[in-house]
Amino acid sequence: MKDQTKTNSSIKVNTKDSQVNGDIIVGGHNSTIVKQTVVQDNSIKYNVDREDNSFLETIAPIIIEKFGKMKVLGIGIAGIISGILSLMIPSPYLFWIGFILLIVGFLFIIVYKHHSNTQCKKCNREFAYEEIGNPEAREVPTHDGLIKKTITRTYKCKFCGDVDTRNTNKTIDSKPDSDKRD
Numbered sequence: 001m002k003d004q005t006k007t008n009s010s011i012k013v014n015t016k017d018s019q020v021n022g023d024i025i026v027g028g029h030n031s032t033i034v035k036q037t038v039v040q041d042n043s044i045k046y047n048v049d050r051e052d053n054s055f056l057e058t059i060a061p062i063i064i065e066k067f068g069k070m071k072v073l074g075i076g077i078a079g080i081i082s083g084i085l086s087l088m089i090p091s092p093y094l095f096w097i098g099f100i101l102l103i104v105g106f107l108f109i110i111v112y113k114h115h116s117n118t119q120c121k122k123c124n125r126e127f128a129y130e131e132i133g134n135p136e137a138r139e140v141p142t143h144d145g146l147i148k149k150t151i152t153r154t155y156k157c158k159f160c161g162d163v164d165t166r167n168t169n170k171t172i173d174s175k176p177d178s179d180k181r182d
């Protein structure tokens with residue numbers, strides 16, 4: 001992971017250094033252009049692993065087939081609410097029931113989400129999208145010292161070939177090296 005980061009960019013991973021470098025390299029008379037270049041230089045791109053959804057890919061079709069999509073959502077919500085309520089009552093017996101209800105609730109919500117994410121927008125087939133290519137991460141330092149990380153993944157419908165590109169954004173509060181990806 002770290003090697004990929006280095007080969008992909010001539011810019012140092014340490015973002016505070018690269019900001020200084022950016023100013024020196026450009027040194028232009030137009031301050032607007034200098035600023036834009038600094039932002040460009042500070043971004044880091046690297047490849048990340050594809051998602052491992054093998055567990056969901058196995059169980060989601062079985063659960064959706066058995067209950068139907070809306071029931072899966074209903075059981076998920078009901079499981080989480082009743083799980084939390086059970087945990088609020090001080091009883092060791094209810095604790096375990098609440099614990100199991102919560103797990104079942106979250107599992108059904110995840111299955112529901114997986115079904116929605118993999119249903120093709122074009123041909124409407126279920127469990128159709130599969131991840132293709134090399135997902136890429138881009139990290140851009142923000143003005144308040146945080147790092148905005150965007151991961152771009154591409155999915156392709158295995159039935160009609162529709163391609164769908166999705167970005168997920170998150171803000172991390174330290175240098176890329178401390179990110180616990182690897």
Ligand SMILES: [Zn+2]
Pocket residue numbers: 120121122123124125128157158159160161162
């Ligand atoms: Zn399709």
